[in-house]
Amino acid sequence: xxxxxxxxxxxxxxxxxxxxxxxxxxxxxxxxxxxxxxxxxxxxxxxxxxxxxxxxxxxxxxxxxxxxxxxxxxxxxxxxxxxxxxxxxxxxxxxxxxxxxxxxxxxxxxxxxxxxxxxxxxxxxxxxxxxxxxxxxxxxxxxxxxxxxxxxxxxxxxxxxxxxxxxxxxxxxxxxxxxxxxxxxxxxxxxxxxxxxxxxxxxxxxxxxxxxxxxxxxxxxxxxxxxxxxxxxxxxxxxxxxxxxxxxxxxxxxxxxxxxxxxxxxxxxxxxxxxxxxxxxxxxxxxxxxxxxxxxxxxxxxxxxxxxxxxxxxxxxxxxxxxxxxxxxxxxxxxxxxxxxxxxxxxxxxxxxxxxxxxxxxxxxxxxxxxxxxxxxxxxx
Amino acid sequence: xxxxxxxxxxxxxxxxxxxxxxxxxxxxxxxxxxxxxxxxxxxxxxxxxxxxxxxxxxxxxxxxxxxxxxxxxxxxxxxxxxxxxxxxxxxxxxxxxxxxxxxxxxxxxxxxxxxxxxxxxxxxxxxxxxxxxxxxxxxxxxxxxxxxxxxxxxxxxxxxxxxxxxxxxxxxxxxxxxxxxxxxxxxxxxxxxxxxxxxxxxxxxxxxxxxxxxxxxxxxxxxxxxxxxxxxxxxxxxxxxxxxxxxxxxxxxxxxxxxxxxxxxxxxxxxxxxxxxxxxxxxxxxxxxxxxxxxxxxxxxxxxxxxxxxxxxxxxxxxxxxxxxxxxxxxxxxxxxxxxxxxxxxxxxxxxxxxxxxxxxxxxxxxxxxxxxxxxxxxxxxxxxxxxxxxxxxxxxxxxxxxxxxxxxxxxxxxxxxx
Ligand SMILES: Cc1cc2nc3c(=O)[nH]c(=O)nc-3n(C[C@H](O)[C@H](O)[C@H](O)COP(=O)(O)OP(=O)(O)OC[C@H]3O[C@@H](n4cnc5c(N)ncnc54)[C@H](O)[C@@H]3O)c2cc1C
Ligand SMILES: Cc1cc2nc3c(=O)[nH]c(=O)nc-3n(C[C@H](O)[C@H](O)[C@H](O)COP(=O)(O)OP(=O)(O)OC[C@H]3O[C@@H](n4cnc5c(N)ncnc54)[C@H](O)[C@@H]3O)c2cc1C
Numbered sequence: 001x002x003x004x005x006x007x008x009x010x011x012x013x014x015x016x017x018x019x020x021x022x023x024x025x026x027x028x029x030x031x032x033x034x035x036x037x038x039x040x041x042x043x044x045x046x047x048x049x050x051x052x053x054x055x056x057x058x059x060x061x062x063x064x065x066x067x068x069x070x071x072x073x074x075x076x077x078x079x080x081x082x083x084x085x086x087x088x089x090x091x092x093x094x095x096x097x098x099x100x101x102x103x104x105x106x107x108x109x110x111x112x113x114x115x116x117x118x119x120x121x122x123x124x125x126x127x128x129x130x131x132x133x134x135x136x137x138x139x140x141x142x143x144x145x146x147x148x149x150x151x152x153x154x155x156x157x158x159x160x161x162x163x164x165x166x167x168x169x170x171x172x173x174x175x176x177x178x179x180x181x182x183x184x185x186x187x188x189x190x191x192x193x194x195x196x197x198x199x200x201x202x203x204x205x206x207x208x209x210x211x212x213x214x215x216x217x218x219x220x221x222x223x224x225x226x227x228x229x230x231x232x233x234x235x236x237x238x239x240x241x242x243x244x245x246x247x248x249x250x251x252x253x254x255x256x257x258x259x260x261x262x263x264x265x266x267x268x269x270x271x272x273x274x275x276x277x278x279x280x281x282x283x284x285x286x287x288x289x290x291x292x293x294x295x296x297x298x299x300x301x302x303x304x305x306x307x308x309x310x311x312x313x314x315x316x317x318x319x320x321x322x323x324x325x326x327x328x329x330x331x332x333x334x335x336x337x338x339x340x341x342x343x344x345x346x347x348x349x350x351x352x353x354x355x356x357x358x359x360x361x362x363x364x365x366x367x368x369x370x371x372x373x374x375x376x377x378x379x380x381x
Numbered sequence: 382x383x384x385x386x387x388x389x390x391x392x393x394x395x396x397x398x399x400x401x402x403x404x405x406x407x408x409x410x411x412x413x414x415x416x417x418x419x420x421x422x423x424x425x426x427x428x429x430x431x432x433x434x435x436x437x438x439x440x441x442x443x444x445x446x447x448x449x450x451x452x453x454x455x456x457x458x459x460x461x462x463x464x465x466x467x468x469x470x471x472x473x474x475x476x477x478x479x480x481x482x483x484x485x486x487x488x489x490x491x492x493x494x495x496x497x498x499x500x501x502x503x504x505x506x507x508x509x510x511x512x513x514x515x516x517x518x519x520x521x522x523x524x525x526x527x528x529x530x531x532x533x534x535x536x537x538x539x540x541x542x543x544x545x546x547x548x549x550x551x552x553x554x555x556x557x558x559x560x561x562x563x564x565x566x567x568x569x570x571x572x573x574x575x576x577x578x579x580x581x582x583x584x585x586x587x588x589x590x591x592x593x594x595x596x597x598x599x600x601x602x603x604x605x606x607x608x609x610x611x612x613x614x615x616x617x618x619x620x621x622x623x624x625x626x627x628x629x630x631x632x633x634x635x636x637x638x639x640x641x642x643x644x645x646x647x648x649x650x651x652x653x654x655x656x657x658x659x660x661x662x663x664x665x666x667x668x669x670x671x672x673x674x675x676x677x678x679x680x681x682x683x684x685x686x687x688x689x690x691x692x693x694x695x696x697x698x699x700x701x702x703x704x705x706x707x708x709x710x711x712x713x714x715x716x717x718x719x720x721x722x723x724x725x726x727x728x729x730x731x732x733x734x735x736x737x738x739x740x741x742x743x744x745x746x747x748x749x750x751x752x753x754x755x756x757x758x759x760x761x762x763x764x765x766x767x768x769x770x771x772x773x774x775x776x777x778x779x780x781x782x783x784x785x786x787x788x789x790x791x792x793x794x795x796x797x798x799x800x
Contacts, residue, residue: 039748046751082752151751227759227786268789281782283461283468290792301790306759307781308792
């Protein structure tokens with residue numbers, strides 16, 4: 001039994017999103033209680049690539065990811081070494097002349113959002129990444145994109161929140177969320193009712209079990225990691241077609257997405273499929289993904305792969321996260337549904353939640369993310 | 382290039398259990414393929430020896446294997462396994478083996494428990510040192526300390542003595558009481574007793590110390606001294622090499638990947654040597670460490686069962702082997718004091734250079750791995766997993782393909798890209 005004072009905010013879920021919310025809210029001088037049914041950063045956050053990337057699938061996504069990257073930049077100097085934070089930048093690869101001609105528009109879009117970007121032609125790209133296959137038309141280089149190690153970044157955000165007075169409960173599962181209240185079941189089975197000014201649900205793919213009817217489904221992804229090959233590539237390499245793979249909800253898709261880790265390892269992504277919660281490896285998907293990667297970078301064929309794993313992105317039908325008050329339950333806020341961009345957009349989402357709860361103006365237009373927005377039906381797989 | 386190959390029985394591992402399974406399945410008329418990542422049949426125990434030196438039963442089994450018609454894919458690693466379906470990589474590329482039944486005979490490996498200095502050059506495992514000597518490591522005139530546990534110590538000491546090493550100490554961590562009770566029970570196995578006596582005679586001038594273990598290894602650039610202890614006294618022994626481990630642990634990763642129940646660290650099997658997954662059998666040390674005799678009879682039962690033949694006649698002999706395994710386990714389990722050796726700066730995960738003080742006992746294996754990288758390296762926790770289980774009681778690391786590191790190209794399709 002703890003006789004701790006009533007928290008101002010209870011956060012459910014200590015993945016990267018919940019952890020970022022805890023940090024942002026603790027910085028508002030609010031008394032924060034954050035709980036996780038498992039351990040912090042053990043959900044989708046433990047599986048993600050950790051690419052902090054500005055994406056332009058929609059204007060709202062561009063605004064949120066640009067804001068979020070800026071907030072990560074502000075934290076960069078203070079992050080622990082274990083967060084493996086680096087700034088290798090992103091190369092958006094145009095395989096064909098047709099794709100290359102689309103880069104101008106992408107660069108202009110980024111420019112309007114205050115994001116530096118530069119077009120590399122065939123030769124400059126080959127010089128920058130000599131292990132890419134020859135004959136690629138060029139790339140858009142976004143130098144300020146980052147890579148970090150998500151589970152430890154989540155842990156760092158939590159520790160920073162705890163330093164500012166937040167309380168973390170590990171192995172504590174929320175149930176029965178009501179207006180400004182919920183039930184917590186502790187590791188030993190002890191049941192406790194907690195009341196708070198605000199409840200923030202940041203439970204990733206488990207959000208629907210607390211908020212029935214909310215439109216979030218698990219979207220499975222595969223990754224393969226190699227042994228250490230420092231210098232094989234320098235920036236995160238993503239094919240322009242990635243946006244298409246990420247955007248389309250129907251069927252299974254793979255895209256070339258290659259990441260240099262600070263350890264010298266290479267992380268090979270990525271795939272998307274709706275497959276329920278079956279965490280097993282689908283060899284056909286791995287084959288497609290790896291074939292694509294080797295087609296772009298032939299030298300990868302001889303590198304040793306040491307592990308493959310899967311993770312579940314919390315996906316929404318309109319490809320935007322749900323951030324803001326839940327209309328059916330006063331005092332309940334949602335910060336979930338970040339699909340494949342939640343490591344990046346955790347910081348921006350937390351800024352929106354903190355502004356909302358503190359009653360301040362939001363740093364960007366919050367309406368595209370409001371959980372009350374009309375939602376299209378989920379496309380069938 | 383990926384290729385398909387269908388067989389009735391696929392056997393994983395070409396040690397005593399695997400060879401015995403292959404022989405019995407093939408002699409029952411099944412099409413059998415045996416895969417092993419090394420180049421020679423025989424497993425840890427027989428592989429490095431001259432055929433002429435092998436015990437009669439081993440020689441007979443190897444000859445029967447060669448005559449059985451079973452196919453032997455040497456230098457071939459299994460990197461993904463589902464019931465009935467094995468992905469292997471051999472000298473000619475990758476191959477998909479479609480098997481009606483699978484026999485797992487993946488053996489055991491040494492249990493390494495970290496102590497200060499265990500990562501110094503010239504500190505090896507106990508069985509590891511023996512394998513190196515058989516592969517040509519020069520030990521003539523070298524002063525060597527052995528600190529281990531269980532029946533493996535004697536043959537290794539014998540091999541080292543025969544190669545001219547000066548054994549500075551041979552230490553068994555298990556307390557004298559446990560060892561003598563175990564030895565007394567060996568009247569049921571007169572052959573084993575005689576064998577132990579033969580081994581002992583090759584290093585009879587060296588004291589065999591029970592209830593004694595290495596506490597730390599010290600030296601500049603390589604090991605020069607071992608600090609030994611019996612729990613009350615400690616003393617220093619000068620040496621050029623150390624062989625240190627704590628017995629064997631079953632290699633259960635392939636069983637785990639296939640979804641077989643793992644109980645108390647071994648692949649669980651029924652009377653027919655079938656695992657919890659229909660059509661997947663297991664034999665030998667992956668089902669419990671009991672030595673070559675038990676492995677051979679378990680392999681025979683598994684091979685007959687996998688080929689759909691009865692094997693009841695062999696059960697009694699197998700059950701004696703299992704009882705022996707249980708007595709081994711009781712006698713030679715690691716003593717708790719071994720836990721206290723590692724200090725804050727001792728490396729616990731060699732692949733990723735993780736120190737003990739980077740871990741917290743309250744984490745489990747998965748949280749510990751994510752937070753510290755322990756178990757994330759190329760061996761995927763095969764070495765540090767046992768150490769972390771001993772130090773903190775953490776569960777065994779989960780396996781994911783590839784089960785062993787393979788070139789990225791092995792994961793690539795023969796089929797054209799889907800779009
Ligand atoms: C293969 C893959 C690659 C990715 N790559 C990237 C990338 O490069 N860049 C990027 O920005 N994003 C990437 N992502 C996406 C990113 O990982 C996710 O969007 C993000 O981790 C979601 O974080 P979260 O905190 O919402 O969810 P989670 O990390 O899943 O956290 C939710 C937490 O809630 C807890 N919880 C659930 N229910 C309860 C309950 N009832 N009570 C208490 N706690 C509960 C869970 O235990 C869990 O810890 C990738 C994802 C995948 C799968
Ligand atoms: C940026 C980054 C880099 C990483 N680098 C490495 C690395 O270098 N080396 C490394 O080993 N790992 C690495 N990891 C992976 C990490 O250690 C975990 O493996 C990650 O959490 C993915 O989990 P997992 O599914 O592999 O297995 P786990 O974390 O063990 O399990 C996750 C869940 O999947 C289930 N599960 C596990 N195996 C199976 C299976 N076969 N079938 C069905 N379900 C299963 C488990 O029960 C569990 O619920 C990295 C992760 C990140 C985010």
